[in-house]
Amino acid sequence: MQLPPGPKTPPFLQLIQWISHPLDYLEKSAQLYGDCFTVRWGNFEAVLLGSPQAFQELFTVDSNYFASTQGLLLPIVGDQSMIMLDGAPHHRQRHLLTPPFHGERMRAYGQLICNIAEQVMETLTISKPFAVRSAMQEISLRVMLDAVFGINEGQRFQQLKELLTSLLDSVSSPLSSSLLFLRSLQRDLGPWSPWGHFLHQQQQINSLIYAEIQQRREHPDSTRTDVLSLLMSACDEDGQPMTNQELRDELITFLVAGHETTATAMSWALYWIHHLPEVYTQLLDELDTISDISDVSIIAKLPYLSAICSETLRLYPVSMLTMPRIVKSPIKIAEHQFEQGTKLIGCIYLAHHREDIYRQPKQFRPERFLERQFSLYEYLPFGGGNRRCIGMAFALFEMKLVLATIVSRYRLALLDQSPVKPVRRGATLAPPDGMQMVVAGYRYQERLLANRTSQLCELKGVHQ
Template identity: 45%
Template sequence: MTNKQIQKLKAPKFIQQIESTLKPLEFLDRCAKNYGDIFFTNSFGDLETLVVSHPQDIQELFNPVNKILDAPGTANEIFKPHLGENSIMMQDGERHQKQRRLVMPPFHGEQMLSYGRQICEITQQVMQHLKPGETFIARDLCEEITMTIILKVVFGIEQQARFQKLENLMTTWLSLTSSPLGATILLLPFLQKDLGAWSPWGKYRRLRQQIDEQLMAEILERRQKVQLNSRDVLSLLIQAGYDDGESMTNLELRDNLLTLLNAGHETTATSIAWALYWIYQQPEIYQKVLHELQGLDTPDPLKITQLPYLTAICQETLRIYPVSVFTFPRITLRSINLRGHHIASGTYVMPCIYLTHQREDLYPQPKKFQPERFINRKYSSYQFLPFGGGSRQCLGQVFALFEMKLILATILLNYQLKLEEVAPVAPTRRGFLISPQSGIKMSLERV
């Protein structure tokens, strides 16, 4: 059988990197149009990477029986300055699996009910600051909610002064890379030069150092006075132990707290902001989900999270503009054949979530927001993969969907909002993520 030729992008590497950084979705749409669902690109650092988006290829690659791929921490080097070398994302093999087994339990099980009540309460507290008739930015509002959830539910910080300081530091730090231009210092390593406190990378590093000091102080204090009935994630991680009885080091705890912040703050907030946009842009969707929510005899968090139409809205939100357009990179352990394409051993591979979610054969009219497609059909984990797949699948995905549904439900049941956007809102890069360009202007209606 003759092997099919895999095409490579013709543009120079530097141009690919700039285009994929500044206009990532337009770049990917053009790649798919010109090169199909499998192609090589040099848009990620110095590596030539194979991009795949056909579900059959993704299934073949992620099938654990095949053991085709390795997911080394070194493939995630681009995240090291942001998360630290002790982050679970930077670990390999057994150490990576050990950390996953330790970090995953707090985001499942009986404590979820307690988290659910806290999420609803925090959402109400933040929403009460809105003034009727005043325009606000939905993404900023959602980021305030999810930051508070991270600091209180995950980090367990109760002292107001410490909470305020850490919130201010983290908000300022994350804002440095919130624009497409600002994101270049994360995505283009050659720009990571510390030229003093006022240089972009210098300011970034100094803020990161202050955050590290605050987190380490919190960890050291919590180790001294951790209580067995504490249910926040940091307390549970401090109490937990590896199979050999050892617990996470302070540096591991610090870097994984930062990882949980980055994985669960802007990501979830962005998804909720998009969901609010789609819900209020299409009145029939708003009426349908509100009717479903009001049909509950009690706003119990667990019952809310099981509602089918609310779930479909969240799924369609994560499909149409997934906050992360790629899974984490992998390396082939041996040569393989993907639908007639020969892939050599040692090839870097990145399944593209966005392009898979935009396939006409899976999702007719893919640019149109249609929650019903998730009511009428069940998609496999190779067709719908907003949280990635394989051994690097997001370990907080259950918590993220849980949080997303509860925040939306709390807002929809208790407040009447109005979408203030006249033109369609376009997606744009925000750090490592894809976010609504305007942040989505809304207002609280006068009752």
């Protein structure tokens, strides 16, 4: 079978380049081979697609043409996760799990998201540097634990929070993420070996999740609206409820897919807002037009804030690639004929950096999203088709509320103003661990003081 040409470097070296310098690897390959090329990462071979035409065909063709692949995340999420399912079971899970992350059910989390953002920011000391990603991770993990498990306090909540953070950290650096890429490294050589440590943490997380499931089975509560309760009350066509393993795999999928990604996106947005003074000023002007900053439905619709979120996810899309799709029956995409078994992956990063679509693609310009609308095949930070991210609306909602809460209440500054380059963090593209900020002041106190002063002046004026 003739695949489109691609980098000629030996597969193992390509894998190392892809893990250590993903953007250089993608850009150089696209320069040489255009927007459709074959990559070989160790034993893994796939065709990367980056043109709007290819995305349109990939996302609109009947989904039965493709199967999902037992990808990188399999050891973390398990084989019953929605990500690993296909056909009817996949469709059923999506149908069941869409409501909690959309519409009224999602908006009900608005106040909670703002409160968590405030609680986390209040723990920071003025003028003392803090790691931006850790703070954003704390926020997004607490939000996810509440939405998915409906838990927000107690020992189990605390333990899950710590273990999940540690589990994801253990496969996040370019070196340790090789654990996910190379099956040969996935050997349990005791708790001190990297994979042994990973499995040990995973077992602890599983015990906590199973304990929570057990408790819910023993004390059912029909008023609960979290994802776990929803899944526990669902049955298949034969009236069978989900097994404990199915429940675990879905829960961990949401925690993993929804927490790191949103935290990274919020960290990037904070970076751009504070790196570019004109962006900060314009955002502040917009936020200052709102009389009630706790009105989440107004915040979610602010045009400039929305444009900042869109541009953040365009420039460094947290997920550089879509999930792989395995061809089940021969198909033609972007003028290429692909045979059964070929793995096709959409390259979101390359699509977002096309000069024919985005003027000055390397620049952060939120205005571009106010000037024109991009199609679903030109702008796709959440992928598309039947596998489009199920948490898209929730992630954007959370991003906007957290950014609005932080920027309107705190004056932050980057510790180092020099440009930051993205690094690999697990399967995502993130700012480096070392990116730090400081709380330089409290805008809410400054505003209060300014209001009091003007009231005093008015009073004085009255009495004079």
